[in-house]
Amino acid sequence: MKSIFFRYPSLYDIGIRFLYFDGLKILKDIIGPKKSVFEPACGFGRMKRYLYPDCNYSGIDLNEEFIRYGQKRNLDIQLGNILDSSRYRSVDTVLLCDILHHLKYKDILELLSIAVRFAKEKIVIIEPTFVKIASKNNWLSRFVGKIMATLDADGLNEIEHWMSRKEYDSLFQTLKDSNHIERMNIRNYRNHDFVEMYINGYAQKA
Numbered sequence: 001m002k003s004i005f006f007r008y009p010s011l012y013d014i015g016i017r018f019l020y021f022d023g024l025k026i027l028k029d030i031i032g033p034k035k036s037v038f039e040p041a042c043g044f045g046r047m048k049r050y051l052y053p054d055c056n057y058s059g060i061d062l063n064e065e066f067i068r069y070g071q072k073r074n075l076d077i078q079l080g081n082i083l084d085s086s087r088y089r090s091v092d093t094v095l096l097c098d099i100l101h102h103l104k105y106k107d108i109l110e111l112l113s114i115a116v117r118f119a120k121e122k123i124v125i126i127e128p129t130f131v132k133i134a135s136k137n138n139w140l141s142r143f144v145g146k147i148m149a150t151l152d153a154d155g156l157n158e159i160e161h162w163m164s165r166k167e168y169d170s171l172f173q174t175l176k177d178s179n180h181i182e183r184m185n186i187r188n189y190r191n192h193d194f195v196e197m198y199i200n201g202y203a204q205k206a
């Protein structure tokens with residue numbers, strides 16, 4: 001069932017600001033000025049506010065309330081499935097924020113195999129790493145995991161598993177290898193991983 005946060009975009013906005021505090025302020029440095037950025041699973045497009053104003057931001061999502069809310073604020077976001085490559089745009093950076101942990105493993109692999117075709121410079125992945133508290137095999141961890149999965153239920157996917165530090169590291173390495181990415185940079189800032197996967201050819205210049 002879709003959690004209250006995914007039914008009311010303004011509530012999601014307040015909740016997510018509380019979770020991140022100022023944790024997204026490094027995104028400007030990571031993406032840079034004058035870049036085109038496409039975000040599959042863009043929600044209502046909140047990431048636009050963390051980019052340089054001269055960046056060109058667009059995105060797709062399947063949550064109609066979120067898309068309507070963002071469009072009313074003049075954001076270039078549309079209804080679309082992240083696994084449908086015909087909805088993608090070719091851009092400097094494909095941004096994947098807070099989406100991987102919603103998806104099944106095979107869908108994560110597919111998502112990245114699509115993203116890599118549309119990113120000219122890099123793919124940037126942002127994932128919350130405080131969720132590792134729900135990855136342990138004890139009753140408290142399982143209980144916390146259930147609460148988190150209920151609050152984070154997007155109405156499209158069911159979160160069955162929260163990844164540990166080791167699982168995130170292994171996932172990022174698999175995504176790098178399976179997409180023949182030469183260079184990857186991972187930084188952890190305010191309990192979030194910021195992963196940059198440089199598209200070959202651009203990797204040497206960066």
Ligand SMILES: C[S@@+](CC[C@H](N)C(=O)[O-])C[C@H]1O[C@@H](n2cnc3c(N)ncnc32)[C@H](O)[C@@H]1O
Nearest residue numbers: 041042043061062063080081082097098154156
């Ligand atoms: C946690 S939210 C993150 C939204 C946004 N990236 C942000 O950081 O504010 C996850 C989003 O993924 C979207 N989503 C999940 N599966 C999707 C799919 N197959 N196609 C399009 N959007 C999807 C949900 O509707 C939800 O808005």
